Amino acid sequence: MVSGGVSKFVKARPDATFQKMVKEAFDYALGDVPRLKTDRIDGSVGSYFSDHFTRQLMAGIMATDYLGLCPKPNKRIEGGGATGGLCFQAAWESVASGRMNCCVAFGFETMSRVQTWKGNEFIALASDVNFDYPVGGFYSGYYAMMVNRHIHEFGTTLEQMAMVSVKNHRNACFNPYAQKRKRITIRDVRNAEMVAYPLTLLDICVMSDGAAVCILADEETAFQLADKPVRITGVGTGTDMMRMADRPRGKVILAPNEKESDYRNLTYPGVHSFRAGRSAALQAYRMAGIRDPLREIDFVELHDAYTSSEIQTYEDLALCRYGEGGRFIEEGHPFLPRIDYGMKLKKKGTIPVNPSGGLIACGHPVGATGLMQAVFAFWQIQGTIGRHFGSGELQLKKAERGLIHSHAGTGTYVTVSILERGW
Amino acid sequence: MSKKRARLTKPTAQHRDPRLEEVMTGTTVFNVPFPADLSTLKGMSPLVIRFPYSVEYLHSYGQDSPFFAGLANRKLLGTRCGPCQYTYATPRLHCPACGRETDWTELPQEGRVHTFTTCYYGSEEFLKETPFHLILVEFDGVDTLLLARLIGVAGPEEIRIEMKVKAKFRRNSQLKTTDVYFVPA
Numbered sequence: 001m002v003s004g005g006v007s008k009f010v011k012a013r014p015d016a017t018f019q020k021m022v023k024e025a026f027d028y029a030l031g032d033v034p035r036l037k038t039d040r041i042d043g044s045v046g047s048y049f050s051d052h053f054t055r056q057l058m059a060g061i062m063a064t065d066y067l068g069l070c071p072k073p074n075k076r077i078e079g080g081g082a083t084g085g086l087c088f089q090a091a092w093e094s095v096a097s098g099r100m101n102c103c104v105a106f107g108f109e110t111m112s113r114v115q116t117w118k119g120n121e122f123i124a125l126a127s128d129v130n131f132d133y134p135v136g137g138f139y140s141g142y143y144a145m146m147v148n149r150h151i152h153e154f155g156t157t158l159e160q161m162a163m164v165s166v167k168n169h170r171n172a173c174f175n176p177y178a179q180k181r182k183r184i185t186i187r188d189v190r191n192a193e194m195v196a197y198p199l200t201l202l203d204i205c206v207m208s209d210g211a212a213v214c215i216l217a218d219e220e221t222a223f224q225l226a227d228k229p230v231r232i233t234g235v236g237t238g239t240d241m242m243r244m245a246d247r248p249r250g251k252v253i254l255a256p257n258e259k260e261s262d263y264r265n266l267t268y269p270g271v272h273s274f275r276a277g278r279s280a281a282l283q284a285y286r287m288a289g290i291r292d293p294l295r296e297i298d299f300v301e302l303h304d305a306y307t308s309s310e311i312q313t314y315e316d317l318a319l320c321r322y323g324e325g326g327r328f329i330e331e332g333h334p335f336l337p338r339i340d341y342g343m344k345l346k347k348k349g350t351i352p353v354n355p356s357g358g359l360i361a362c363g364h365p366v367g368a369t370g371l372m373q374a375v376f377a378f379w380q381i382q383g384t385i386g387r388h389f390g391s392g393e394l395q396l397k398k399a400e401r402g403l404i405h406s407h408a409g410t411g412t413y414v415t416v417s418i419l420e421r422g423w
Numbered sequence: 424m425s426k427k428r429a430r431l432t433k434p435t436a437q438h439r440d441p442r443l444e445e446v447m448t449g450t451t452v453f454n455v456p457f458p459a460d461l462s463t464l465k466g467m468s469p470l471v472i473r474f475p476y477s478v479e480y481l482h483s484y485g486q487d488s489p490f491f492a493g494l495a496n497r498k499l500l501g502t503r504c505g506p507c508q509y510t511y512a513t514p515r516l517h518c519p520a521c522g523r524e525t526d527w528t529e530l531p532q533e534g535r536v537h538t539f540t541t542c543y544y545g546s547e548e549f550l551k552e553t554p555f556h557l558i559l560v561e562f563d564g565v566d567t568l569l570l571a572r573l574i575g576v577a578g579p580e581e582i583r584i585e586m587k588v589k590a591k592f593r594r595n596s597q598l599k600t601t602d603v604y605f606v607p608a
């Protein structure tokens with residue numbers, strides 16, 4: 001990866017069409033690699049989640065033509081919430097296969113085009129419309145059911161979930177791209193309006209308008225274009241049955257740092273864990289040669305559409321064992337070491353998770369989200385957070401290897417990619 | 424015929440000065456301020472228009488149709504893969520484990536809450552029904568779950584995982600999965 005750009009995520013961008021938002025992110029990315037002229041770009045992949053939000057079929061080509069990337073190859077990548085992560089990997093595939101030396105990945109979503117509850121309906125159409133949607137299709141409801149089972153199986157607490165919200169909102173205070181930047185407390189999260197028990201308004205990410213762009217190139221091209229290119233050393237994509245009700249109850253898929261005796265009485269994945277997340281992580285770890293993720297990865301940008309899903313994802317990524325996600329945050333591991341969160345944390349900063357503020361605070365313009373994570377991780381590894389954010393509070397001292405994680409449905413598509421210092 | 428010829432030969436006002444008929448439906452704008460200096464246009468506030476969008480579908484349940492016919496007859500149907508000895512509470516005509524066709528089977532009408540939530544908000548279509556309770560139901564001897572509404576409880580504090588529930592059916596079927604719902608047993 002040689003460059004990236006993000007349009008600021010906001011609730012609504014009536015001043016711009018999706019093409020213009022993509023153009024902003026694209027121009028930012030080009031500005032960061034002055035040696036890259038558009039004639040060296042061999043093609044692009046584009047991502048947006050919902051045709052309903054856009055109310056424009058083939059919107060991908062409209063962004064492509066606006067960027068001036070015709071008549072080069074382009075295609076649309078779509079997979080629910082993981083759309084951005086899948087797009088990132090599609091660009092990687094284009095380069096890794098040798099088809100392109102330089103490929104642009106762009107993603108966007110224009111969610112402000114309908115009212116919030118209509119937007120929730122569009123999102124809920126990404127659940128089985130014969131068996132699930134008509135019962136009361138609502139993603140916050142689905143995630144609430146999953147975390148209630150997680151609580152039942154493992155004793156996860158609502159306060160542990162709230163800590164995720166406190167952490168991510170606080171981190172976002174130092175990220176000018178974030179949509180929600182505020183200091184809140186565990187009590188604020190629990191006292192916020194209940195949306196789907198036990199998830200409150202502050203446990204859930206918001207809808208946004210926004211775009212993000214990543215520029216990927218092969219090694220030779222990358223070093224011609226950039227001084228500090230970032231290497232993509234592992235990619236993994238997992239899937240699971242669309243209907244939560246259909247998820248099997250079998251044995252845990254073991255990570256290299258786990259053994260069967262860790263999980264004697266646990267049926268897996270049930271509705272409490274994301275098998276697709278575990279599968280994606282293990283593929284990426286194998287490819288990158290990672291055996292002990294907690295020690296071998298410096299930071300993680302993961303898909304925290306819900307505070308609960310961040311906790312569930314610590315476990316899928318094998319940062320801790322299944323069932324220990326709640327304790328993992330309570331002890332302080334995923335917090336940033338140098339930031340004051342207004343609470344006492346015993347083991348602060350073992351592996352910062354969502355240093356950018358994540359989806360909960362940055363916003364979630366679906367097609368852009370997974371690419372936004374890649375851009376933030378890219379800057380983190382380059383050590384350029386200070387320059388891009390205007391302040392260096394979120395820059396980690398050691399950020400040589402990062403993990404990005406994009407997640408769809410109730411865990412139906414999940415991508416994990418490993419980014420490392422390439423110079 | 425004579426009418427047509429008349430139109431061809433006698434030019435109407437339309438032909439002499441062609442213009443679209445003015446409509447007074449939807450967004451009707453009479454005056455939009457506009458600057459004389461075009462270079463100021465980039466500072467213009469965006470124009471936002473509003474319009475509805477609705478579609479009527481002819482939606483087929485295809486191979487899953489017997490499930491809905493079952494609900495209309497107060498039967499709860501799942502499917503079973505004999506070779507895998509695996510029963511699906513939410514039916515699927517093919518077993519994803521072995522690829523074989525499954526057989527229809529009647530499910531018990533009593534089960535337990537596997538997990539639950541109470542929705543205080545929802546998608547626009549269901550907003551007027553809030554708060555409502557969603558449960559995943561597990562049945563004895565059945566390997567997968569069924570998503571349904573739970574009624575007859577006041578709030579989430581009255582729902583427990585593993586509590587017993589029983590199926591009830593709407594008297595008038597709507598051929599939707601909500602034809603079946605659950606109440607505390």
Ligand SMILES: [Zn+2]
Nearest residue numbers: 504507518521
């Ligand atoms: Zn079978």
